[in-house]
Amino acid sequence: MRIRAALCLLALTGSPSTYAQWLDAYGTKHIAASSPAAPLLNNASCLPEPVDHPLELEDAIQQAVCANPQAREAWANARAQAAAVGVNEAAYLPTLNATAGIERDTLATTYDAGAFGNIKTSQNSSSKYGVLNLNWVLFDFGKRGAALRQARELLAAANATQDDVLQTVFFNTAQAFYAVRDARASMEAAQQTENVAKESVAETSAKHDAGAGTLSDQLQAQTTYRRAVIDRVNAEGNERTAKGTLAAAMGLDANTPMQIDGSEPPANSSEFEQDVDRLIDEAKASQPKLVAARAKLEAARANVDAARAQGRPTISLVGSLTQNNPSYQQQPEQLPIASSRGSTIGIQVTIPLFEGFASGYRVAEAQAQADAQEADMQNTELQVSLDVWRSYQSLHADTANLDNSKALLTDAEHSLEIARGRYKAGVGTFTELLNAQTALADARKQRILAVSKWSTDRLRLAESLGNLGLWAAR
Structure with missing residues (x-):
């Protein structure tokens, strides 16, 4: 009995359909990305990045796209849709089902024989049977065909959505990286401002002690210095906060210590020195949001065709093979049945005649969904063109301001040198020196802001074009 049970279990777990679950007969594993970050990283690995050395922007982005749960979710959705393509491919092949069983029936009958009492008889039967249906x-x-086309378009939409998610993760991580760099630059600028203010305190104190300066100048210098100390402490706190935000974006604990490469990027916008009309056309052709919207529209149109075909006839090839080996307690005058076998093959036509008028409503529902998807695609197209336009104009303005902010900083530094020399020589006032210090501090802030905006808008334009990649981090 145990051997028979084991054989039945083996037959169930080792059936051809079970083995088919491990096969990829339609190559669906190759029509979706091989990993959550594959569309963006290409051949780069997803190994954890060490944080004991200054991180480059590429390192932070690679770690983020590998650890981000939204990227994994988008990848899972794409793989599920790829499997749906395989399911619809399988509809073109025949289905073959086998049924087998062992039965034992017992029939007990009691007859009333009058004076002889009751007569009981029993009849036992057993049979082994198998049925094969085609x-x-x-x-x-x-x-x-419509269902398969819909599945393929939805796969294209899922792949494009995964691409868009990775672009968003890329951009958000880059923003967090730039925020750390900006916070460090602000802290360094605050330290420089504090040092300048400290020197002014020493100069005014020396002049006051020598009887050549006023107490008012000394107090003003001390007040400016205290303010500079407060700004420096705040800047240090902002840098620590920005580092925690970047660590979280990379999938690390916020308290993970890290250092970044904070070198200022070269001011070169040659990647985007194109006519804005050409850039908009490029975005309309390859922007992931728009690619996904168009694929969803085609899927909705395919769904309309599928809804219409659902009310049409179906022609099928059907067949069956039956084997039965019964064993009865036969009456003596009957010949025993050793076995029986039957087979059927034919063409079956299924014609939907009436289903409560549901067919028309299904088509109307599918058509309305397709119309809504078309409107969404047109809205996405307009939004993409607007995003490209805004990013393009911002990048050009910020590129010009890079040179302007650098010239402003140079002039402010030179102005402070002159004001300090005049004050030491006794021909300049402390107010003139204080104004020069304030102008220099503001110029440093403007320089940091200009570099930050240029770096961000450069990536924002690449994102609006759908061209974000590790090349953009250089």
């Missing part, structure tokens, strides 16, 4: 849809007026 069904192959030969023609269905385009229902399977």
Whole structure:
């Protein structure tokens, strides 16, 4: 008995359909990304990046796209849709089902024999049977084709959505990286401002002690210095906060110590020295949001065709093979039945005649969904063109301001040198020196802001074009 149970279990777990679950007969594993970050990283690995050395922007982005849960979710959705393509491909092949069983029936009958009492008889029967059923849809007026086309378009939309998610993760991580760099630059500028203010305190104190300066100048210098100390402490706190935000974006604990490469990027916008009309056309062709919207529209149109085909006839090849080996307690005058076998094959036509008028409503629902998807695609197209336009104009303005902010900083530094020399020589006032210090501090802030905006807008334009990649981090 145990051996028979084991054989049955082996037959169930080792059936051909079970083995088919491990096969990829339609190559669906190759029509979706091989990893959550594959569309963006290409051949780069997802190994954890060490944080004991200054991080480059590429390192932070690679770690973020590998650890981000939204990227994994988008990848899972794409793989699920790729499997759905395989399911719809399988509809073109026949289905074959086998049924087998062992039965034992017992029939007990009691007869009333009057004076002889009751007579009891029993009849036992057992049988072993097997049935093999074949069904192959030969023609269905385009229902399977529409379903397959819909699945493929939804796969294209899922792949584009995964691409868009990675672009968003890329951009958000880059922003967090630039925020750390800006916070460090602000802290360094605050330290420089504090040092300048400290020197002014020493100069005013020396002049006051020598009887050549006023107490008012000394107090003003001390007040400016205290303010500079407060700004420096705040800047240090902002840098620590920005580092925690970047660590979280990379999938690390916020308290993970890290250092970044904070070198200022070269001011070169040659990647985007194109006509804005050409850039908009490029975005309309390759922007992931728009690619996904167009694929969803085509899927909705395919769904309309599938809804129409659902009310049409289906022609199928059907067949069956039956084997039965009964064993009865036969009456003496009957010949025993050793076995029986039957087979059936034919063409079956299924014609939907009436289903409560549901067919028309299904088509109307699918058509309305397609119309809504078309409107969404047109809205996405307008939004993409607007994003490109805004990013393009901002980048050009920020590129010009890079040179302007650098010239402003140079002039402010030179102005402070002159004001300090005049004050030491006794021909300049402390107010003039204080104004020069304030102008220099503001110039440093403007320089940091100009570099930050240029770096961010450069990536923002690449994102609006759908061209974000590790090349953009150089």
